[in-house]
Amino acid sequence: MGVEGSRSCRFVADAMLKNIVSWLRILGYDTIYWGGGDREVLGIAEAEGRVILTMDRGLAAIAARRGLRAFLFQENDIPGILARIARELGLSLSFDPRHTRCPVCNHPLNLEHRSGREEWVCPGCGKKYWRGSHWRNISRTLEEARRRLSNSSTT
Ligand SMILES: [Zn+2]
Numbered sequence: 214m215g216v217e218g219s220r221s222c223r224f225v226a227d228a229m230l231k232n233i234v235s236w237l238r239i240l241g242y243d244t245i246y247w248g249g250g251d252r253e254v255l256g257i258a259e260a261e262g263r264v265i266l267t268m269d270r271g272l273a274a275i276a277a278r279r280g281l282r283a284f285l286f287q288e289n290d291i292p293g294i295l296a297r298i299a300r301e302l303g304l305s306l307s308f309d310p311r312h313t314r315c316p317v318c319n320h321p322l323n324l325e326h327r328s329g330r331e332e333w334v335c336p337g338c339g340k341k342y343w344r345g346s347h348w349r350n351i352s353r354t355l356e357e358a359r360r361r362l363s364n365s366s367t368t
Pocket of ligand 1: 337
């Protein structure tokens with residue numbers, strides 16, 4: 214399965230945190246989005262050993278009572294969310310070309326080298342990725358997340 218080290222952490226995000234999903238996938242973490250009810254989110258977290266990411270205080274409280282790991286966020290701030298998860302779970306916020314997942318379907322990507330550039334192909338949905346113009350924004354957000362992580366651990 215190729216699961217290794219800290220990248221074996223798995224997540225389920227609720228409807229309000231839908232946009233964190235692709236970031237965790239890019240970083241190589243198995244992450245799914247669940248837009249349905251609280252009961253299903255709890256069921257998935259329990260059955261699949263996933264950490265719950267939510268903005269719903271009630272859901273976080275029930276998860277805690279059931280002994281499930283859950284993060285409650287006040288605001289949908291990508292670098293802040295990534296930094297907090299990384300700090301509390303000891304995760305890496307570095308992009309690893311060999312361990313990244315499809316932002317669309319969560320399938321692990323295959324790294325290929327084509328005419329001198331890295332390209333990722335998704336065996337799940339067939340999409341192809343490379344470091345295009347959007348890459349600058351992606352790495353800027355990840356840099357900001359790492360900056361907040363290092364600030365929070367030194368203070
Ligand atoms: Zn895919």
